[in-house]
Amino acid sequence: MNFLVTGGAGFIGSNVSEQLLAAGHRVWIFDDLNDFYSPARKERNLKELQALGKPVTFIRGNLADARAVEDLFGVAQFDQVIHLAARAGVRPSLEDPVLYQEVNVTGTVRLLEAARKRGVKKMTIASSSSVYGLNSKSPFSENDPIFNPISPYAASKLACEALGHVYHHLYKMDIAMLRFFTVYGPRQRPDLAICKFVERISNGKPIPVFGDGSTARDYTYVSDTVAGVIACTGKELGYEVFNLGNSDAVKLSYLIELLEKAVGKKAIIDRQPMQPGDVPFTCADISKAQRMLGYNPKVKIEEGIPRFVEWSTKHELKGSEFAL
Numbered sequence: 001m002n003f004l005v006t007g008g009a010g011f012i013g014s015n016v017s018e019q020l021l022a023a024g025h026r027v028w029i030f031d032d033l034n035d036f037y038s039p040a041r042k043e044r045n046l047k048e049l050q051a052l053g054k055p056v057t058f059i060r061g062n063l064a065d066a067r068a069v070e071d072l073f074g075v076a077q078f079d080q081v082i083h084l085a086a087r088a089g090v091r092p093s094l095e096d097p098v099l100y101q102e103v104n105v106t107g108t109v110r111l112l113e114a115a116r117k118r119g120v121k122k123m124t125i126a127s128s129s130s131v132y133g134l135n136s137k138s139p140f141s142e143n144d145p146i147f148n149p150i151s152p153y154a155a156s157k158l159a160c161e162a163l164g165h166v167y168h169h170l171y172k173m174d175i176a177m178l179r180f181f182t183v184y185g186p187r188q189r190p191d192l193a194i195c196k197f198v199e200r201i202s203n204g205k206p207i208p209v210f211g212d213g214s215t216a217r218d219y220t221y222v223s224d225t226v227a228g229v230i231a232c233t234g235k236e237l238g239y240e241v242f243n244l245g246n247s248d249a250v251k252l253s254y255l256i257e258l259l260e261k262a263v264g265k266k267a268i269i270d271r272q273p274m275q276p277g278d279v280p281f282t283c284a285d286i287s288k289a290q291r292m293l294g295y296n297p298k299v300k301i302e303e304g305i306p307r308f309v310e311w312s313t314k315h316e317l318k319g320s321e322f323a324l
Contacts, residue, residue: 003233004078006030006063006111007085011187012126012180014045015226016082021054023230031085032062036092037190045187063107073118080168080233081115083108083125089191090130090151091275096153104156105163109154112167122174124232127161129181129218129245129282130154138249139218139285142241148277161241168239176232181245182286185222185278185304186311194219194305201263206270210278211271213253218245218282221299222305231293245284246297259300262309 003020007013008029017027029046029253034038049056059075061068063085087103108125115123132140133148149155164175188195200207228244256267274280289295299307 001025001079002028002076003026004030004076005051006081006083007126009033009046009058010084011189012183012225012229013082013084013220014042014049014187015185015222016084016229017049017056019226019230021049021052021056026055026057026076028059028076028078030059030061030064033060033188034062036089038086041187041190057168061261062103063110064102066110067201069107069110069114073114073120077118078115078120079122081111081120082229082233083111083123086156087128088189090153090154093153093156095275100152100156101159104153105159106242108160109163112163116167116171116173118306121172122233124160124176124178124229125160125164127177127179127241128154129179129243129284129289130158130279131158131161131179132279132282134279138281139247139283140243141285142243145255150236151276165239165283174208174237175239176237177239178229178232179241179242179243179245180225181220181243181282183220183222183225185308186315188308194255194259194308195312197267197307198263198309199257201259201265204265204268206268208270208272209252209255209256210272210273211252211280212271213256214251215274215278215280216249216251216282217246217255218284219250219255219301220244220246220284220297220306223303224297224299227297228289228293228295231295235293237292240292242289242293242295243284243286244289244295245282245286246300247284247286248301249281249283250301255301255305258305259309262306
């Protein structure tokens with residue numbers, strides 16, 4: 001099959017692209033290599049994919065550029081689109097909410113429209129657990145109310161889910177919306193807590209801890225998330241929303257303990273107040289994904305953290321262009 005993967009040079013996108021190539025598919029990657037974090041990291045991901053000797057094509061472009069999106073669909077007849085490109089991060093979205101709406105919402109509708117015009121019937125689209133907002137019920141279910149987002153990033157992802165439903169309803173496109181829960185693992189973005197903490201603990205720098213350490217996240221190893229994404233590509237779903245998590249809320253204090261053990265050093269804690277837009281707790285009800293996708297996350301946090309620290313030690317070049 002011919003797959004278009006937007007954001008394919010990034011963390012989750014490069015891992016998804018690698019699995020598609022391993023399965024014998026042809027992959028086109030659309031990414032703007034923006035400077036949200038070092039473009040050198042994304043360029044390294046691309047080099048690793050190209051070194052596999054598989055049919056992968058990189059096209060540089062921005063979802064906010066209407067002509068670039070239109071032209072993209074002229075380079076090949078895509079069988080499916082996996083849409084992972086977005087402006088990411090809750091806290092940065094507070095500083096530039098307009099950018100997040102332009103890229104995440106307008107960019108997504110441009111992509112949907114271009115796919116519709118070219119007869120592409122199936123899309124798998126990244127959403128986020130952030131759409132649940134201050135959800136008091138645990139674990140979070142796809143049937144829970146989601147009309148109380150608390151950040152521009154969350155609002156943009158909620159809008160993308162609505163757009164996916166519109167294009168299914170009007171044009172019968174097959175749309176899967178995937179709510180990712182705090183993904184970590186090889187090629188992780190450097191702004192994410194686990195990556196940042198590993199670097200700082202390793203180098204004896206303080207780690208910023210927002211709140212008292214009681215906040216909890218459903219950390220999901222990237223190979224499990226990728227398995228969920230790939231599962232969607234092999235099924236006709238109509239329009240469905242799936243949680244892709246580990247169904248295990250891990251307290252920040254316990255995460256730090258695991259990191260200390262894996263790195264072999266004690267963390268220096270820099271206590272800071274809770275940040276606007278942050279949610280105190282996430283935990284995924286994955287029963288729907290298990291039932292419909294055969295989704296079965298395998299990597300628990302106690303295994304995933306040492307794996308990531310080992311990968312980081314081997315691959316990250318401290319003090320170079322890849323430094324945080």
